[in-house]
Amino acid sequence: MPKIGIIGGSGVYGVFEPKETVKVHTPYGRPSAPVEIGEIGGVEVAFIPRHGKHHEFPPHEVPYRANIWALKELGVERVIGITAVGSLREEYKPGDIVITDQFIDFTKKRDYTFYNGPRVAHVSMADPFCPEMRRIFYETAKELGFSVHEKGTYVCIEGPRFSTRAESFMFRQYAHIIGMTLVPEINLARELGMCYANIATVTDYDVWADKPVDAQEVLKVMKENNYKVQELLKKAVPRIPEERKCGCAEVLKTMFV
Ligand SMILES: CSC[C@H]1O[C@H](OP(=O)(O)O)[C@H](O)[C@@H]1O
Numbered sequence: 268m269p270k271i272g273i274i275g276g277s278g279v280y281g282v283f284e285p286k287e288t289v290k291v292h293t294p295y296g297r298p299s300a301p302v303e304i305g306e307i308g309g310v311e312v313a314f315i316p317r318h319g320k321h322h323e324f325p326p327h328e329v330p331y332r333a334n335i336w337a338l339k340e341l342g343v344e345r346v347i348g349i350t351a352v353g354s355l356r357e358e359y360k361p362g363d364i365v366i367t368d369q370f371i372d373f374t375k376k377r378d379y380t381f382y383n384g385p386r387v388a389h390v391s392m393a394d395p396f397c398p399e400m401r402r403i404f405y406e407t408a409k410e411l412g413f414s415v416h417e418k419g420t421y422v423c424i425e426g427p428r429f430s431t432r433a434e435s436f437m438f439r440q441y442a443h444i445i446g447m448t449l450v451p452e453i454n455l456a457r458e459l460g461m462c463y464a465n466i467a468t469v470t471d472y473d474v475w476a477d478k479p480v481d482a483q484e485v486l487k488v489m490k491e492n493n494y495k496v497q498e499l500l501k502k503a504v505p506r507i508p509e510e511r512k513c514g515c516a517e518v519l520k521t522m523f524v
């Protein structure tokens with residue numbers, strides 16, 4: 268059973284040669300695509316392309332609950348979310364990698380929880396990312412010589428449109444990177460006691476800089492930098508300890524009312 272699950276974002280459609288493809292049905296419908304099972308550096312891993320095999324799910328229609336539920340059902344304990352993000356700061360440059368450590372939620376109408384009653388849960392989100400995985404990804408990216416940021420606050424917008432200049436200016440006051448998919452993927456993983464880490468690749472300077480971002484630019488830059496994500500996963504995944512000492516699952520003890 269794979270203990271590590273990877274959710275690939277825009278431009279990331281396969282991170283290994285799958286040994287098996289599993290069709291999972293969940294109480295929340297089907298995941299974005301059948302789950303691919305394979306190996307990275309000798310470690311069994313499950314993979315789901317977030318937007319579907321042919322990028323058919325826009326960010327606000329991704330079946331986030333089904334994706335996380337399917338991974339959980341397959342035995343996954345740690346989720347690695349790969350995302351393409353815009354930069355809100357000069358020093359976060361296109362091509363850089365960010366090991367996100369905080370987020371701000373500006374989404375509007377998604378399915379945020381597995382607990383819509385009668386069971387009620389309030390999950391702690393103060394430190395939402397797995398510290399064990401974050402350390403491993405940061406150190407490995409540095410070893411590989413990549414330009415990597417140890418921290419970054421990700422503001423998640425509803426999309427599918429990009430921001431206005433006024434919105435971007437506001438987001439710049441308190442976040443470093445911007446995307447459309449971290450929420451509610453991370454909330455849902457945490458509600459099931461899973462670890463979550465985000466490897467974000469910067470693709471553009473959003474709309475505050477001279478040239479406003481467009482989708483073609485995001486996909487082009489992501490394609491050019493895909494090898495970094497592949498190399499990082501290849502080297503870092505085998506370093507993730509099987510036994511979790513991070514405490515991410517501790518939230519389950521206190522979240523139910
Ligand atoms: C293709 S442009 C916008 C699109 O790219 C990012 O996707 P992901 O986070 O899944 O890599 C962004 O969040 C939007 O969904």
Ligand SMILES: Nc1ncnc2[nH]cnc12
Pocket residue numbers: 351352353354424429430445446447470471472473474480485
């Ligand atoms: N500038 C941007 N805004 C929102 N999502 C993005 N994904 C990649 N670049 C983005």
